[in-house]
Amino acid sequence: MGPAIYAIPLCGGTTAPRQLLSFEERRKLSHIALIRRFEAGAFLFRETEQATEIFNIVAGVVKTTTTLADGRQSTVAFFFNHDLLGMFEAGYYSQTAEALTSVTTYSFPIDSLVPLLRKDPDLQFHFFSKVLDELRVAQRQALVLGRxxxxxxxxxxxxxxxxxxxxxxxxxxxxxxxxxxxxxxxxxxxxxxxxxxxxxxxxxxxxxxxxxxxxxxxxxxxxxxxxxxxxxxxxxxxxxxxx
Amino acid sequence: MGPAIYAIPLCGGTTAPRQLLSFEERRKLSHIALIRRFEAGAFLFRETEQATEIFNIVAGVVKTTTTLADGRQSTVAFFFNHDLLGMFEAGYYSQTAEALTSVTTYSFPIDSLVPLLRKDPDLQFHFFSKVLDELRVAQRQALVLGRxxxxxxxxxxxxxxxxxxxxxxxxxxxxxxxxxxxxxxxxxxxxxxxxxxxxxxxxxxxxxxxxxxxxxxxxxxxxxxxxxxxxxxxxxxxxxxxx
DNA sequence: CGGAATCTTGATACTGGTCAACTAGAGTGG
DNA sequence: CCACTCTAGTTGACCAGTATCAAGATTCCG
Structure with missing residues (x-):
């Protein structure tokens, strides 16, 4: 069926999350995507590794963690079906991603994805919307943890x-x-x-x-x-x- | 001088925040931007209002808050020079923004900005990078508050x-x-x-x-x-x- | 079935919240 | 210019909620 991104749309009237990608966009993404599977406990990527791909989950659950200065691990987020993960900073992953169950993903090589996004503003806009969605989730999480x-x-x-x-x-x-x-x-x-x-x-x-x-x-x-x-x-x- | 966005670049080798916009991009944005000033205590926008503009801070400090179910106000973030605020969801602001000092901003009407971003993938990519930056800040905040x-x-x-x-x-x-x-x-x-x-x-x-x-x-x-x-x-x- | 994680439960300590009093500054008007 | 007032901030005493430490109970897996 192809990659899928669920999020609350930026402009559409709905507050409910929905599939953001058009049929055509999903086809385009399929074109550069690889299917990858991970066993429970496997790592999709580790922090400080050079970022090479972005994942779109098709089945299974992933957690991302960061290591604190004192060595403790802290879970940052959980990722489910139709989520995107592998966002990076300055070319390197800033978190570690571990499969909690067996996981199936589409994998977009960054070298193919970034040019695609730079060429296709509408597709980029959908990735953009998904990140905004994650931002709101993170802000809500901060609020919850604080109060x-x-x-x-x-x-x-x-x-x-x-x-x-x-x-x-x-x-x-x-x-x-x-x-x-x-x-x-x-x-x-x-x-x-x-x-x-x-x-x-x-x-x-x-x-x-x-x-x-x-x-x-x-x-x-x-x-x-x-x-x-x-x-x-x-x-x-x-x-x-x-x- | 024109609008400016500071963030850690996605791909560049640097971990230090830097100005993301090119001279040309700043000129384009100036073209659709209004300068707006707010007194300390004034609201840039309120939650549940229809989103009409996105702000780029030139001087001053802004806080954003959300109202909890029990009526308490909770501060979500502070915004400083070269930050972007006014990100919205389903067409409505999801937070309230209040000037803490007197504040000067560029204001981008959404009706002009969204088409511009959809037309100019590189510019959009810079907005995208800024939001990713905010996402990391929010995740770090959640981590700090939790532990x-x-x-x-x-x-x-x-x-x-x-x-x-x-x-x-x-x-x-x-x-x-x-x-x-x-x-x-x-x-x-x-x-x-x-x-x-x-x-x-x-x-x-x-x-x-x-x-x-x-x-x-x-x-x-x-x-x-x-x-x-x-x-x-x-x-x-x-x-x-x-x- | 046995061993090792994982999970639950209990006792105690400590951090930060709550409530209340007090202090310091900023603004106001005589 | 100086009291007066009002708000913001500080300080103290006490309490509630969660962490910590220490057993025990379960479940998982060989």
């Missing part, structure tokens, strides 16, 4: 998974969690222990149902949304009778 | 000001702080009280010198860098004898 408590952070994270149709297991209510607790912890800025505690608390409160380590269901959408809205104080006894 | 303590956050914020030459008062070591404590607090994800306490602590530790409310000097660059590096534990007695 929200553990329950809200976890709720937002679960909502992120819920929003991705490919995380829903075959029609049922079960949503898969492709990453392990420490990935989640790195992403939401908590410790593994706090992630675990918070998940269990939401589980015991009946808001979610934890189905093993790598799946969950949303049992009380309203309560979850209230948490995400940021309206609920931590001492809300209705939500956290077990506190 | 660092108060001292590190404040140190990073002071470093941000230091990096902007126009914040340095006439050659001297004094750096101006154009925003008030609550803006800082909103930005770094702390309360006003914690910002105050942390600034005073850095002051008493001799790392910075607070010169009134709206200026400071860096007295111990090495210690500040160590904080920023994230290497220093909060209990480091060399840095915080007063703890």
């Amino acid at each position: 929200f408590g553990a329950a809200q952070r976890i709720a937002l994270f679960l909502d992120l998974l819920d929003r991705h149709p490919e995380m829903h297991r075959s029609g049922g209510p079960s949503i898969s969690i492709p990453m392990d607790r420490s990935d989640i912890a790195d992403y939401v800025g908590l410790t593994v222990e706090s992630v675990s505690r918070t998940l269990q608390r939401l589980h015991r409160a009946g808001i979610i149902y934890l189905d093993g380590r790598h799946a969950f269901e949303i049992r009380d959408r309203v309560a979850l949304d209230r948490l995400i809205g940021g309206t609920v104080a931590a001492d809300d006894q209705t939500l956290f009778p077990a506190l | 660092f303590g108060a001292a590190q956050r404040i140190a990073l914020f002071l470093d941000l000001l230091d990096r902007h030459p126009e914040m340095h008062r006439s050659g001297g070591p004094s750096i101006s702080i154009p925003m008030d404590r609550s803006d800082i607090a909103d930005y770094v994800g702390l309360t006003v009280e914690s910002v105050s306490r942390t600034l005073q602590r850095l002051h008493r530790a001799g790392i910075i010198y607070l010169d009134g409310r709206h200026a400071f000097e860096i007295r111990d660059r090495v210690a500040l860098d160590r904080l920023i590096g994230g290497t220093v534990a909060a209990d480091d007695q060399t840095l915080f004898p007063a703890l």
Whole structure:
């Protein structure tokens, strides 16, 4: 079918993400694209490596991380179907990308992609829109990490998974969690222990149902949304009778 | 002199930010640009307004904020000289922009700018690079808010000001702080009280010198860098004898 | 079935938030 | 020019939430 980029369009009236590329654009991109597959745990690229390609995910989940000065790894973002990753700076990748599941991607060699974008302003505009989309996500993430408590952070994270149709297991209510607790912890800025505690608390409160380590269901959408809205104080006894 | 965009170039070998626009591009942009001035406290635009123009700052400082579900305002970013702001989504501004000082900008009407970008891929590529730059800043901000303590956050914020030459008062070591404590607090994800306490602590530790409310000097660059590096534990007695 | 991760749970410490009082500056009007 | 006032900022005491440290429980995988 060819590469695909989902994002909220810049100018179109919609607030809902949609496919940005026209049939013709997808064909053009196919032309320079390679299909590449990665096993779970494999690296798509590492930070400080010279940037050679940009990836468009077709299946699977990828996380990107940066190494802090003290050696800790910090998860920057998760990438799902129809996302673009491999944005670079001064010719070098600024993050490390690791496959969390087995992953299928289109790979655009930068040497082919950049000329294509410079020649085709409309196509470039769609890449541009996708990056703006990522910018908003990153800004929202900063906001969440700066001001929200553990329950809200976890709720937002679960909502992120819920929003991705490919995380829903075959029609049922079960949503898969492709990453392990420490990935989640790195992403939401908590410790593994706090992630675990918070998940269990939401589980015991009946808001979610934890189905093993790598799946969950949303049992009380309203309560979850209230948490995400940021309206609920931590001492809300209705939500956290077990506190 | 015309509009100017500073950022780390995508492909060039440099990691240092530099002017991205060619003389010719600046001329083209001048052609569609209006000069607009704002008093301190004035709004350049408000969230949910229809997006009509994009701004390029020539002088002054702007903050952008979003309103949370519970009514709190949260500062998303500060914009300085040669920055671009007014990025939008689905035709509407997603943030509110307020002048912190008196501000001079070039204003590009979107109706003129978008066609120009669609016609001129190289120019668009420079806007693209600037947005990628902002994306990295936002991701770094998320990282900082998620993992660092108060001292590190404040140190990073002071470093941000230091990096902007126009914040340095006439050659001297004094750096101006154009925003008030609550803006800082909103930005770094702390309360006003914690910002105050942390600034005073850095002051008493001799790392910075607070010169009134709206200026400071860096007295111990090495210690500040160590904080920023994230290497220093909060209990480091060399840095915080007063703890 | 056994060993090794991963995850959960509990006890305690510490950072930063909250609430409240106090101080310093900036502006105002007599 | 000097009180007066009002806002912004600082400081202190106390508390809540999360990190940390330390076991235990599960799950995964050979």
